[in-house]
Each structure stands twice: as structure tokens, then as C-alpha cells.
Amino acid sequence: MKWVTFxxxxxxxxxxxxxxxxxGLAAGVTLLGLIEAGxxxxxxxxxxxxxxxxxxxxxxxxxxxxxxPRPPTVRDGLCFLDHLRGCYRALGRDTSxxxxxxxxxxxxxTNPDSIIGPDDDVPIAPGCRLFDxxxxxxxxxxxPGRDLHPDQAEEHIVGYTLFNDWTARDHQMRDLAQGIGxxxxxxxxxxxxxxxxxxxxxxxxxxxxxxxIELSATINDTEITRGRTDAMDWSFGELLAYISRxxxxxxxxxxxxxxxxxxxxxxxxxxxxxxDYSGWLRPGDVVSLRADGIGATRQTVVAGVExxxxxxxx
Numbered sequence: 128m129k130w131v132t133f134x135x136x137x138x139x140x141x142x143x144x145x146x147x148x149x150x151g152l153a154a155g156v157t158l159l160g161l162i163e164a165g166x167x168x169x170x171x172x173x174x175x176x177x178x179x180x181x182x183x184x185x186x187x188x189x190x191x192x193x194x195x196p197r198p199p200t201v202r203d204g205l206c207f208l209d210h211l212r213g214c215y216r217a218l219g220r221d222t223s224x225x226x227x228x229x230x231x232x233x234x235x236x237t238n239p240d241s242i243i244g245p246d247d248d249v250p251i252a253p254g255c256r257l258f259d260x261x262x263x264x265x266x267x268x269x270x271p272g273r274d275l276h277p278d279q280a281e282e283h284i285v286g287y288t289l290f291n292d293w294t295a296r297d298h299q300m301r302d303l304a305q306g307i308g309x310x311x312x313x314x315x316x317x318x319x320x321x322x323x324x325x326x327x328x329x330x331x332x333x334x335x336x337x338x339x340i341e342l343s344a345t346i347n348d349t350e351i352t353r354g355r356t357d358a359m360d361w362s363f364g365e366l367l368a369y370i371s372r373x374x375x376x377x378x379x380x381x382x383x384x385x386x387x388x389x390x391x392x393x394x395x396x397x398x399x400x401x402x403d404y405s406g407w408l409r410p411g412d413v414v415s416l417r418a419d420g421i422g423a424t425r426q427t428v429v430a431g432v433e434x435x436x437x438x439x440x441x
Contacts, residue, residue, distance in 0.1 A: 193243060245318060266287055292383060339355050
């Protein structure tokens with residue numbers, strides 16, 4: 128099923144996408160609440176929406192929100208190592224990777240309070256001059272688990288959605304210099320949407336046992352990259368197994384795949400100094416991500432707020 132969180136004029140509702148219409152459940156029912164209640168409850172709610180919806184709205188008449196507007200946690204992996212090599216190459220660095228990258232998958236925590244919907248405008252992060260997109264697939268946890276086995280961990284995924292952790296590259300340079308993780312560079316916005324597609328819908332999208340969903344990204348309708356999830360160096364099963372070591376994965380938690388190679392502007396930098404690159408996102412640019420079986424996001428970049436100095440020169 129394709130789950131959607133939307134506003135058709137009577138407040139935010141949850142429902143299922145059915146062609147060009149949405150079959151909504153009663154007010155107060157949320158997708159996160161259904162997932163937390165269990166995958167069987169989610170399936171029953173979907174069947175109820177199909178048989179006897181509380182309301183039916185034309186897709187053209189609603190505003191689509193992020194499927195889970197406020198997840199309990201959001202983590203983002205880095206499972207496509209060619210993305211990292213591409214960033215190194217653009218910056219003129221040696222593209223060989225430290226052995227740590229082949230020992231465990233990398234991930235970081237990002238801000239659940241910064242989730243935005245698939246059609247929402249995206250303000251440039253305050254003070255940012257090197258604003259970037261990231262083309263990713265997001266997995267949503269449906270069954271709780273801890274210390275998962277990589278061969279079974281994907282069974283804990285209830286569904287998938289598009290994921291874009293907008294990045295302030297100039298802020299990222301400072302984050303990396305401070306050395307305690309990604310902070311303001313990843314804090315301003317993360318897009319989820321347009322729908323959450325349950326994992327069973329992708330049974331035919333597997334190659335040699337690996338999830339194989341094609342994703343692409345465009346800026347102002349010009350494609351910048353296209354790739355598939357079966358090219359991930361670390362699978363979702365391995366990523367979830369690693370994340371769950373010694374900690375609980377909770378229903379509704381969102382975990383990003385990492386960026387599809389070529390799916391960010393940093394990989395396209397063509398000058399020795401990234402600040403001189405002319406392609407960074409500017410107000411008015413339209414960014415669209417697309418994934419097989421999920422659909423597309425389409426968002427306009429807008430100006431951010433002015434920075435209030437912390438002290439003189441900062």
C-alpha cells in the first residue's frame with residue numbers, strides 16, 4: 128500500500144493513495160500511530176480505508192505532507208561508497224578510502240524536528256552559501272528489534288520513502304573541523320515523501336536478494352544523476368544490523384540509505400575552491416527526486432533567514 132499524510136481542507140489526515148485519489152481515515156489517526164500499533168494494525172487500517180474511507184479526496188485537491196511528519200528518530204547512513212569517492216574526487220583529494228569504511232557502515236543522527244514535505248519550499252540554511260541536495264532512499268522501521276542479524280534485519284522495515292537531507296556544505300566544513308560530528312550542516316531540513324510504500328510492494332524490485340529501486344534527481348528539470356539501490360556497498364540489512372547493536376530500533380524510526388553517487392552538487396564541483404563553483408542551489412531553483420514505485424518530490428529553494436551574530440565576527 129501507498130500511505131500518505133495529507134490535508135484536504137479539514138486538517139491533517141492519514142490515508143492510502145488509490146490512483147489519483149486518496150482514501151482517508153478518521154481524524155486523529157496518524158501513520159506513526161498505526162505503525163507503532165503493529166504491522167497487522169497498519170494492514171487492517173489500509174484495508175478499512177480501501178473498503179470504507181472516512182473521506183475520499185482527489186489527489187489534485189490535497190496538500191501532501193511528509194508521511195511521518197515527526198519520526199521518533201532519524202539516522203542517515205553512507206552506504207554508497209562511490210558517493211564518498213565522488214566528493215573526494217571533486218575536491219581534488221585521493222579517492223582511496225580508509226579501511227574503516229569497509230569495516231562497518233557509517234551513519235549519523237539528524238534532526239526529527241526539521242522534517243518537511245515533498246512539495247514544501249526549502250529555505251536555505253541560515254548563513255549558507257553552498258547549499259546542496261542529497262538523493263536517498265529512506266527506510267521506516269515497522270517492527271522493533273535489537274542486535275539484529277543482517278540476513279533478517281530488512282524484515283523490520285515496514286516501508287520506503289524518498290529522503291533528502293539538505294546540506295549546508297560551508298557549515299559542513301566547520302563541522303568537520305570541529306570533529307564531533309555533523310551539526311548545523313545537516314540541521315535545517317530533511318524531506319520525506321511523497322508516500323510511504325510498504326515493503327511488500329517491492330517484492331519484484333530485488334536482484335540477487337538485494338533491493339533494486341531506481342532513483343534519480345533533477346534541478347530545474349535537468350537530471351544530475353540516476354542510480355539503483357542494489358549498488359549500495361552496505362545493504363539495508365547490514366546497516367540496520369549495525370545500528371541495532373546494543374540499542375532498540377523503534378517503530379517509525381527513519382533511516383536513510385546515503386546518497387546515490389552523483390546525487391549531490393558537491394560531486395559536481397569543477398573548481399579547486401568549492402566556494403567558486405557556480406552550481407550551488409539558489410532561491411528559485413526547483414529540485415525533484417524520483418524513485419520507482421514511490422513517485423516524486425518537487426520543491427522550490429527559497430531564501431533563508433538572516434544570521435544573528437553570536438559575537439563580533441561570528
